[in-house]
Amino acid sequence: MENKPLLNVEYLALKKLKVYRESIFRFLFRSTMASMFIGFGIIVAFKSGHLFNADHSPFAYPLAAITFAVAILLIAYGGADLFLGNIFYFAYTAIKGKIKWPEVILIWLTTYIGNLLGAACFALLIHLTGLYNDPTVKWISTCMHQQANHLIESF
Structure with missing residues (x-):
């Protein structure tokens, strides 16, 4: 097995x-x-996907997925920390004995709290802008309802 990626972790x-x-x-x-x-x-x-969905284009969902990748790139290049990524990084490093577990748990807790704070701040910012008052944003709720219905039907 290649060890270089794990050394990078x-x-x-x-x-x-x-x-x-x-x-x-x-x-x-x-x-x-x-x-x-x-x-x-x-x-x-969602906004870019709506542009294609309005014309009933089959590219609506793929375009939405591709543009979401911008967020991942922002995180990678911006040096930000997501909780799930830190779960992997710090668990692996603790298993290797490079970090003590109590410190890993504190790091996870700090990351989780930070992610919650960021989500709340962003939600407040978007709410204050009135973005969801725009009728084109109805596509977001339609997508969410469709996904919820698929989950419910699968059970």
Whole structure:
């Protein structure tokens, strides 16, 4: 098995650990920004998907998926921290014995709180802009209802 990617996981986890140890506030801010980037990506994906959905184009969903990738790129290049990514990075590094588990749990908790704060701040920002008062945004709720119905029917 190739070890280089796993060494990169350890390297990135230790790099994130350094940021956490230097300033918990800075680490919390990075986590907050990550969920705001995700929120931005979702808004852009739904708005761009709606443009194609209005014409009943089969490209509506693929375009929405492609534009959502912008959020992931913002997180990667912006140095932000998502909770699920940190689960992997820090669990692997702790299993390898490079980080102690109590510190890993504190990092996870800080990341989770930061992601929640960012989501709440972004939701408030979007609410205050009045974006959801636009009739074209009805496509978002239609998509959400369709997905919810598919989940319910699968049970």
